Amino acid sequence: MGFKVAIIGRPNVGKSTLFNRLIGRRLAIVHDRPGVTRDRREGQGGISDMAFTLIDTAGLEDATDNSVEGRMREQTERAIREADVVLFLIDARAGVTPLDAFFADHLRKSPTPVILVANKCEGKAGAPGLYESYALGLGDPVPFSAEHGQGLDDLYEALLPHARKHDGFDAVGTEDDAAWPAEGEEEIEDGDIHAEAEAAAAARPLQLAVVGRPNVGKSTIVNRLLGEERMLTGPEAGLTRDAITSPWEYKGRTIRLVDTAGLRRRANVSDSVEKLSTSNTIEAIRMAQVVVLVMEANAILDKQDLTIARLVIDEGRALVVAVNKWDIAENRGESLQRLQDRLATSLPQVRGVPTVTLSALAGRGLDHLMDAVVGIYETWNRRITTGQLNRWLAEMTERHPPPAIQGGRRIRLRYMTQVRTRPPTFALFTQRADEMPESYSRYLVNGLRETFGLAGVPIRFALRKRRNPYADD
Secondary structure, eight states: OOEEEEESSSSTTSSSHHHHHTSOOOSSSSSSSSSOOOOOOOEEEEEETEEEEEEEEEOOSSOOOOSHHHHHHHHHHHHHHHHHHHEEEEETTTTTOOHHHHHHHHHHHHSSHHHHHHHOOOOSSSSSHHHHHHGGGSSEEEEBBBTBBBTTTHHHHHHHHHHTSSSOOTTTTTHHHHOOTTOOOOOOOOHHHHHHHHHHHSSSSSSEEESTTTSSSSSHHHOOOOTTSOOOOSSSSOOOSSSSEEEEEETEEEEEEEEOOOOOGGOOOHHHHHHHHHHHHHHHHHOOSSSEEEEEEETTTOHHHHHHHHHHHHOEEEEEEEEEGGGGGHHHHHHHHHHHHHHHHEEEEEEOOEEEEOTTTBBSSSHHHHHHHHHHHHHHTTOOOOOHHHHHHHHHHHOOOOBOOOSBBOOOOEEEEEETTTTEEEEEEEETGGGHHHHHHHHHHHHHHHHHTTTOOOEEEEEEOOTTSOOOO
C-alpha cells in the first residue's frame, strides 16, 4: 500500500482536476463553480513507478462552526491528519490570495509535510503568481498544470523523499490491480473455466452502492458502517455530490462501499452540478454488484423510489431495500405491509427482494442490513449445473407441458443451461423459440426462482433456436 497524499487548497483552484489527473480517470466531479467537492474522496494514484493513496478534499474555508462550510473544513482537517504529505494547491493565475496566505500559515504549524503546488501555470499568465507564492514560506513551489498534465516530473521529484520513507513505494499497479477488480467484469466462459472465474470473483471486493432520494440518510448509514464521520452529513438535503468509494471489511469480506448523491425526478433537475451528480450516481449503480435502496419509514416506496429500483433491476444488479428512521415510524405494521404490497405489484420480476428496517442515527439494524447484502450477493452469484437444470425442466414440462402451436404440435424444449452468473442468466434451446408464449416463459422463470432459491435477484432468460444442420445457409 502506498503512502497517503492529500490535496488541499481554497475552493476552485483545481484540486479535483489534479485528483483525476493523478489517478488516471475522471472520478471526481469537476465544475467551474466553487465548492462542488464536499466530501473526502480517495483513489489509487501514481506518477511513473511511484504509487500512493490520493485524497481529494473540499475547499478550505475560513469557518469553524457547524455550518456546511465548517463541516467541510473538518473533513479537510481530518485528511491532513491522515496524510503523510500534503499538496497545497494555489491558482497561479489568480495569484496568492489572503485565504491562501491564511491557510499557508495554518499548514506551517502542522506536523504533516507540505508541498506547495502552483496550478494553472501553462503559458505565461501563471508566472507572476508562481513567483509570488515563494512568499508563503512553504519552500519552492512546483509549477504545474492539472488540466494539461504539465509538471508531473517536478511533482515526482518533490514527492520522492516522502515516498522513500514508506514501504509502499513500489511500481504502480502491482498490488492494487490484484486487489481491485476491473469494474463491471462478469463471467461468461463455459466449462471448467466457470469454477475458476467464480472462485476468483468471490475473492474480489464486493462493490456495494447506497442510493436513494435526497436526505433519507444514505451518508449516515455509510458513516455508521465505517465507524467514522467519513461523509458530510446534516439536515440539509443534497450534501453529497460525488459518489465516494471507501474500502471496508465486514466479517472478513472486503467491501467497496459507495455513498452516492440523492436522486430526484429528472424533471426537477436543472442545475448543472446536480446533473453531474445524478450521472455519477447512475454510473455507481451500473458498476455496483449490490445496491441498497434507502427510503424513509414515513415515505415508503414512492414513485421516485420505484424508478430507482427499476433502474437497479434493469442493470441486473442485486437489490436490498433499507427502510431508515424506523425509530420514528408511524403505523409500522401498516407501513411494512404497504411496502411488501408495492414490491409485489410494481417489481414482480424480482419477487422476494430483501427488506430491512433500521435506524442509522441510533446504529440499529445495520448488522441485519449487511447480512441481507451478503445473502443477496451470494444468490446473485449462484450457479446451477446443467444436469440439475434439465432434470428440473423435465419435471416442469411434465407438470405443465408447453402449449400447442399452429397445427396442433407442441413446442419441444430441447435442453437448458446457465450461461452466466451476476445475475443468473439461462438459455433454453428449442426449434420454435419465436413461438413460445410469454406466459410460459414466466412460468419457467418463476419455477427457477422457487426451486433454486433465486428470490430477490433479476433472472435473465433467453430462448435460443437450435440451428438445423440440414437447412440451407
